[in-house]
Amino acid sequence: MIIRGRALPLATYRRRRREAARLAQRHLFGPVPLLFLGCDEHRLRRERQDPWFDYYTGCHEPEAALLILPSGESTLFLDPGDPKRVVWDGKRLRPGQGRAVFGVDRSLPRDRLDDAVKAAARAAGGRIAMCTRRSEPGFQAQAMAQWKAKLAPEILIGNAESALIRQRMIKDADEVAWHREAIRRTRDGSLAVWPRIPRLTSEAEVAAALEAEYRCHDQAPLAFPSIVGSAVNGATLHYPFNDQPLVAAAPLLIDSGATAGGYCADVTRTIPQDGRFGRGLFREVYSLVLASNQLVRAAAKPGVTIAQLNEVAWKPITDAGYTRHHGVSHHIGLDVHDPSDRDAPLAPGMIISNEPGIYLPKENFGVRIEDDLLITADGCEELTAAIPKDIAAVEAAMRPR
Numbered sequence: 184m185i186i187r188g189r190a191l192p193l194a195t196y197r198r199r200r201r202e203a204a205r206l207a208q209r210h211l212f213g214p215v216p217l218l219f220l221g222c223d224e225h226r227l228r229r230e231r232q233d234p235w236f237d238y239y240t241g242c243h244e245p246e247a248a249l250l251i252l253p254s255g256e257s258t259l260f261l262d263p264g265d266p267k268r269v270v271w272d273g274k275r276l277r278p279g280q281g282r283a284v285f286g287v288d289r290s291l292p293r294d295r296l297d298d299a300v301k302a303a304a305r306a307a308g309g310r311i312a313m314c315t316r317r318s319e320p321g322f323q324a325q326a327m328a329q330w331k332a333k334l335a336p337e338i339l340i341g342n343a344e345s346a347l348i349r350q351r352m353i354k355d356a357d358e359v360a361w362h363r364e365a366i367r368r369t370r371d372g373s374l375a376v377w378p379r380i381p382r383l384t385s386e387a388e389v390a391a392a393l394e395a396e397y398r399c400h401d402q403a404p405l406a407f408p409s410i411v412g413s414a415v416n417g418a419t420l421h422y423p424f425n426d427q428p429l430v431a432a433a434p435l436l437i438d439s440g441a442t443a444g445g446y447c448a449d450v451t452r453t454i455p456q457d458g459r460f461g462r463g464l465f466r467e468v469y470s471l472v473l474a475s476n477q478l479v480r481a482a483a484k485p486g487v488t489i490a491q492l493n494e495v496a497w498k499p500i501t502d503a504g505y506t507r508h509h510g511v512s513h514h515i516g517l518d519v520h521d522p523s524d525r526d527a528p529l530a531p532g533m534i535i536s537n538e539p540g541i542y543l544p545k546e547n548f549g550v551r552i553e554d555d556l557l558i559t560a561d562g563c564e565e566l567t568a569a570i571p572k573d574i575a576a577v578e579a580a581m582r583p584r
């Protein structure tokens with residue numbers, strides 16, 4: 184029996200589910216059942232498991248669902264699939280195996296889900312709560328909308344996110360260990376590929392080389408689609424194409440990340456394609472972005488808000504006459520942009536990005552430097568410290584070996 188997913192101890196998922204029931208009761212509209220939907224086969228293979236469902240189950244079986252009652256009792260629904268499809272799609276876990284494999288209180292066939300949800304909702308006065316966000320891959324806004332249509336008007340469906348995000352914002356030691364592993368993969372890939380860049384000819388070659396390194400461990404998905412922007416393309420914040428020739432000796436912006444155990448690395452480096460920063464505007468702008476990045480690192484500690492980090496980050500950049508285009512920080516976890524309460528003060532166990540940038544399309548380049556910070560008791564740890572960013576360290580890492 185091959186079990187995919189389940190990156191953390193079963194006790195962790197159990198604790199999370201019980202805590203979710205408590206949080207929903209306290210922060211939503213009284214005792215309410217929680218429903219989480221796993222992805223279908225297609226999305227599971229091409230993207231990844233829905234992060235909310237993954238967070239509470241670790242289950243990577245297709246078409247699975249989780250129902251948590253206000254009492255904390257949890258039922259996992261597994262789709263046994265069509266037995267005639269086994270030779271095409273491979274074997275799935277049987278519904279009866281869910282209890283032992285995922286540590287839930289009960290497991291049932293997926294075709295029992297509708298009735299179970301309706302019964303749970305009726306017992307709670309006609310309400311359930313789900314989690315959905317629209318902008319991230321893996322989130323199933325469409326599946327949620329289908330459920331809303333199916334259950335309306337008799338059952339009211341609330342969004343549970345506001346109650347549950349406080350759970351996901353604090354990472355335990357196992358989660359931090361997976362995050363470190365994702366960063367280690369990202370570092371190893373970067374250090375393997377950077378020295379080859381002066382001899383590569385296209386953004387696509389750089390992206391493919393990095394992604395091969397990131398994924399060779401266990402075919403883990405990328406944290407997000409890589410951004411590899413040469414010259415002016417580095418000034419496009421969400422450059423999605425990676426299809427242009429490298430412009431000789433120009434700056435190259437690489438925003439990418441491996442995953443491990445579902446946890447995302449999110450790292451940006453801007454490096455000179457010929458391995459030398461030179462003496463021109465690129466070095467000047469790079470130094471300014473690096474100084475901003477270092478100020479944010481020094482300021483990130485418990486009690487500080489992300490709004491305050493933005494003030495710290497952008498002041499030297501706007502004082503120098505450049506424009507602020509985006510926020511300097513977001514939470515990172517199972518999602519590269521993890522759900523979070525952006526007004527909440529930082530606390531130990533949070534992992535956030537630190538990513539100031541300056542974008543100069545008229546000068547044909549952009550610079551962003553992005554690290555991942557773990558908030559500690561009295562400050563922060565720069566988890567990405569082993570990925571070079573000081574000018575001398577980048578030049579050394581790019582020298583042919």
Ligand SMILES: [Mn+2]
Nearest residue numbers: 449536538553
């Ligand atoms: Mn980021």
